[in-house]
Amino acid sequence: MKAIKQIIDIENHTFTVVLPKDFTAKRVEVIILPSDPEDDIPQWQQEESERRYNDYLQNPEIAILNEDFMKKLDAL
Structure with a gap:
């Protein structure tokens, strides 16, 4: 699957999506x-x-490293 x-930008409640040439799907979900x-x-x-x-x-x-912060939380 290619996403x-x-x-x-929306103008007058419409927009256009330009797809790359190599996008070959015949149906898409928007x-x-x-x-x-x-x-x-x-x-706030x-x-x-x-x-x-x-x-x-x-x-x-x-500043504190995330792993140190997580250790402090685990200690609570």
């Missing part, structure tokens, strides 16, 4: 999702993520 992912991540992520979560990133930039030694 194609594209970000397409799933339409909004591509703007700000629509999917709550504002965006702000918290930005705050944590800025904290890290000012103090990089606060």
Whole structure:
């Protein structure tokens, strides 16, 4: 199976998908999702993520490896 992912601008409630020449399927399934991540992520979560990133930039030694974090969780 060959999948194609594209970000397409919608104009007048329509869009066009241009398929590569080597795409030979005669039938496809179309799933339409909004591509703007700000629509999917709550504002408070965006702000918290930005705050944590800025904290890290000012103090990089606060970073922890994922495996160390998981060990700490397991210890709880």
